[in-house]
Structures are given as structure tokens and as C-alpha cells.
Amino acid sequence: MPQESEHTERADRRRRRARARHATAALLATDTTAWVCGFVAAVWTRFEFHLPPGQPARAAAIGVLAAVVHLGVAAVRRLHGGRHPLGSLHDAQGVAGGAVLAAAIVLLGLLPSDERPVPASTPLVGGALALLLMLGARFAYRHRRDLSMRPDVRSSTPVLLFGMGDAGQELLRAMLSDPRGRYLPVGALDDDADKRDLRIRGVRVLGGRHDVRSALRRTGAGAVIFSVANADAALIREIREAALAAGAVFKVLPPVRDLVDHRITVTDVRDVQIGDLLGRRQVVGDLPLRTNSLTGRRILVTGAGGSIGSELCRQVMKADPGELMMLDRDESALHGLQMSLAGRALLDGPELILADLRDDEGIRRIIRERRPEIILHAAALKHLTLLQRHPGEAVKTNIWGTLSVLDACRDVAKFVNISTDKAANPISVLGYSKRITEQLTAHAASRFPGTFLSVRFGNVLSSRGSVVTAFQRQIEDSLPLTVTHPEVTRYLMTVQEAVHLVLQAAEIGRDGEALVLDMGEPVRIADLARQMAEQASSQAPIVYTGLRPGEKLHEDLFGAGETDTRPLHPLVSHVAVPALDPGEVSGLDPYDDAAKLIEHLALLCAPPIGPRVDGPVGVPLQSR
16 A cells, blocks of 8 residues: 555656646747747838838747747746746736846847847837737636636535625635635625725625625525624624525624634635624734743643633643643543544543542642643533532532642642632622632732732633523524523623633733623623524524522622722733632531521622731641
8 A cells, every 4th residue: 555655646746747847838838929929010010011021030030039038037037036826916027027128138139230130129019019928828827727726616605705805805715716615706795885896806796785685686696605804793693684584594704813823714614603693892803812921831721621621722732832731520521622632532641631629639649740830720610500509519619629729839830710700799609619719819829939810701602501502402492592581681702702811811910810801791691592593593482580599680890899900901900809818718618508608608708807817828628
């Protein structure tokens, strides 16, 4: 097999070299013919279409000489500047420059002679005609090549592109250069009046947002692809509704923030997602992110198999860390994570760590032996209603588990604790436990040399157990969509925004504080349910179940007494967090009566009356 593969590769190389030689020979013949025809035509017009005997032969000979000079000029220019793709703009510029220089050389050679073989005007007029013929030949080649690269009309779907800005034109280019592509652009739409009737790569702009139906009928397109970068959600909804009403499929090009690391391709086109239709401004693209501090560092992500943890791992990998350690207690989640990162899941690498935050000694040993420099702490229990019924589990995982990690972090350079907006003015067990982790992190910041801080954000769209995934399941099962209250609102963000904020915190966060992203206006969950039902063409009704214990009608981003200050970036707030001595949580009894335990947690989160005196660093967990 290896010998057969090598033989095939050699044969392919020979065929490529043969095609290159044939193309070069054809190009030389074309350029020589252009010079000869140009010079003969120049002489012919100079003598008013009555050529003296022998003049055509002399003009042809000088034309051949000019072609040789042009070839020499082109060889020298290529030697110093390289060559350009045939038919490209740079190739045309090079041909024009070489033709002008060649014509000038021939003219200078003719001027001193009293008996010129051709009139002195021949190099000027003939050179111009030769250049026109050479450029025409190259244009024909480029046009034929472009046509051959277009998708096959028999196997591709005719589509309309809405939006002919930079992103739309790059997508158009990608579609028209993929012969096996599934989409063939047959028209475009754009609200910019200056682009009306404009042809871009042969595709005509047929109108704006009000012309979707007529453009679909006129072109026979079966789909509309929305290709406006960072568009307002209201515009996406309007174009989607118009496309669906006309019987067409609706697709979108992801926002630019999701495409910053590669050029736009046809594979980027996807179905519309609920995040596209929410009507909230997503701010990740406005947050400049530098990951220089992650490059070459040993990084540990806890809760790596979760929605946020797995995306954290994917983004950290792009920063080229020295070592990425991924810790989770869910072996299936680690399996899926390795599959998504490496395309295989042998589970045999040291990067995967199967461990539980509740195993104090195990966590200490892992951090001591693996010596991470940066810890991104995403592991936690997060379902509010369950934790409200089982507060002891929140104590053991969210509070004591975080303390286990913090106790072992004396030599860590950075520690980022992932919190939630429910930690601001908390009224639930989840909020209490996450507020306490913020305070424990602030205590570590006052005691250890590294940087210890928290990140606080809202509900993450499409994360496991989120309201979006719940609605999707109910729609699939033809069940009513359950919403707690008609007016309930939540701050929503994409997993990309959440991860971006965590990495931003690792860059700009300061000791002991919590960073809060400006998430815009909160979203009414009832509106979200209606949009998802409409997106799925579902007639599912909305059923209101009432707020559950620990739930708020509207979430807060800042707690009582917290000040919204934004010293480093207008979209990121820095909140001071009071420290909490670990000794105050070591006495919690996770098996105590639930009501008493919740009351104790609430007391720990109450704002201190006076300055709190911190105790010794990190009370050992064995004393709990």
C-alpha cells in the first residue's frame, strides 16, 4: 500500500508539471500572437488600410521582437517580485507594466534609425492593442475558470443572500469557488440603496428587506441566507418571517465574533438559533480579548465536562497553553470533551482528571502534584430548585468543594471562580452558596500571593438544564411550554460570552473582586418561549406554573451596597467582595434540618455590620 500510494503521488506530480508546462506554452503563444497582431494592426491603420509591400512581414517581425522583450521584462520582474495568479488583478497590473516597458524599449530602438522598418508610432499603438488582447485573453481564462468553480446547478440549492457587506461578499466568494458546494447564489438583497442593481461576481442585488418575496419568485431560490454581520435581532426576525412566509428555508451566517479565527466559508452557514432572535445586544465582539497570559502556562479547569467548562477548554486550547488539565467527576462528560477536542476519546492521557471536589485530600494531592499556574473553577451544582430542597448538597459541593480547591492554591498565580447573578442579593440556596464562594475567594485573595477573583453572569443559553434546552425538549415532545410567571425576566448570555468573560477576568481581574458583564436588558422568558415555538412552527401553548421557592421575578446583577464601577472597560463592572473566613463555613452541618441550614447560609451572606476580622488561612476540611 505505501508503494502504491507513493507511485500515485509521483504520477499526480508528473501530471501537474505537464499541465503547468502546457499552460506556460499556451500563455507564451497567446502573448506573442497579441504583440504580432497589435503591431500589424497598428501599421495597417497607420497606412489607412493600404499596406505597402513587405510592411506586414516587417511589422510581424518587430512584433515578435517586442514579445521577446516583454518576456525578458516579465522574467526580470518575476525574479525580483514573484508571480501572481493568472488572471488576477495583480497579474493584470504586472502585464500592463511589462507591456509599457517593452513598448518603450522598442520605441527607443526605432527612433535613432533613419530607415525604420515600421513607423515610429507602431510601438505605442501596437503596444496598446497588444496589451488589450493579452488582458482580454486573461479575462477569458479567469471567467472560464470561475464558471468551472461554481456549484453544479443540478445538485445545489439556489439561494438569495441578504446583506452584501464585507461578510456577505466573502460568503458569496466562498460559495462561487466551491464546485461541490450545496448553495448556488442566484441573487442578493441589501437595504443600502447604493447597492441596488449592483452586480457582485455576477450576482445582482435585487432589492432590500421589502423585496424578499418578489426576489424569491423572480429567481426561483429555495432559501434565504442572512449574511449581515452583527445584525439587530429584529432585522433577523423580519427577514426570517418573510422568507418562511414565501415558503423558503432560512439560514444565517454566524456573527463576526464567532468567525474571528478563520475566513468565512460555506460550512459556516447554519440554522437560526434562539440567541440570534433574542433581541439583545451580544457584547463579546466589543470586548478585546488577549490570551497571552495563558500561553505556555499550566492551566486547570474544574467542571471541564460541563457546558461552560468544555467551552473554556476549547478556547484555552487556542491560546497554546503549556498544559491543559481537565477535571470532572463525570467520566462520560470527559469522554465527550476529549472527543470534541481531539476527534478521539481513548481516555488515556494525563490531561483528563477524574476527581470529585468533595474529595478534599484527592483535590489537594492533584493540585500539589500537577502544580497548575492558573485555575478556572467551573465545577458546581447549579439547579436552583433541587438545591433548595437539598441544601446540604450545595454545602458539600459548591462551598466545601470550592474551599478544597482554594486551600490548595497557595502557589497558584491566578484563580477565577465562576459565580452567578443569583449571588447578588441572594434568596436561594444556589445564590447563598455561590455568594459564599465569592467571599471565600476574596479571603484567599487577602492571604495568598496570586490573583483570586470571581466572575458573575446570568443564565447561559443552551447549557445543560437551561430554560432553552427545556423548551426545546417540550417542543419536540409536543408538550406545553412551562413558564413560572408571565413577567419573569432573566439575564441571558451565550456560552461564548460567558467563556469570554472568564478569560477576560483572567487578564484584567484584580484581587478579591467579582467581575460582572454588561448583559444589556433582561429577557422576558414568556417572549423567549413564544419565539422558540414560532421558530419550530409549533402551536405549543404556554402554561404558567408560578414562582418556586428561592426564585426571583427579576434577577439582580449587583447586591445591596455594591457599586457599579468600570475602571478598565465600559462593559465590565468590578465589584468589591467582602472576605469570609473559612472557619465560618467549616461548622456548617449539611445533614441539619433544611430550614435551619438555609437560615445559616443566609446569615453568612448578610452584609457585615463592621469590619470582619479574618482568621487563619484555610481551615483544614477534616475539622468540618
